[in-house]
Amino acid sequence: MSDNKTVKVTLVKSTIGRLPAHKACVSGLGLRKMHQTVSVIDTPENRGMINKVSYLLKVEEA
Incomplete structure (x- = not known):
């Protein structure tokens, strides 16, 4: 998978x-x-961590 999507956190x-x-x-x-x-690479594991602490973060789709 060379086209890994990333998320800016x-x-x-x-x-x-x-x-x-x-x-x-x-x-x-x-x-x-x-x-x-x-x-960070947009994986289910990273998404779960982002969702858990979403009140501390600003997330931008990249």
Whole structure:
């Protein structure tokens, strides 16, 4: 599959005081700092993590 679709994900709210599972999802997406943007491959696994912490993220289809 050479045409992997990606999603741009930006952390817009802090993970301080969040559930450990939600912090794990944010770090699993590769986000470390506020307002950091990363591109992740659009897989069901990544979509699940994005949906779980959607209240912390801004998501753009790329």
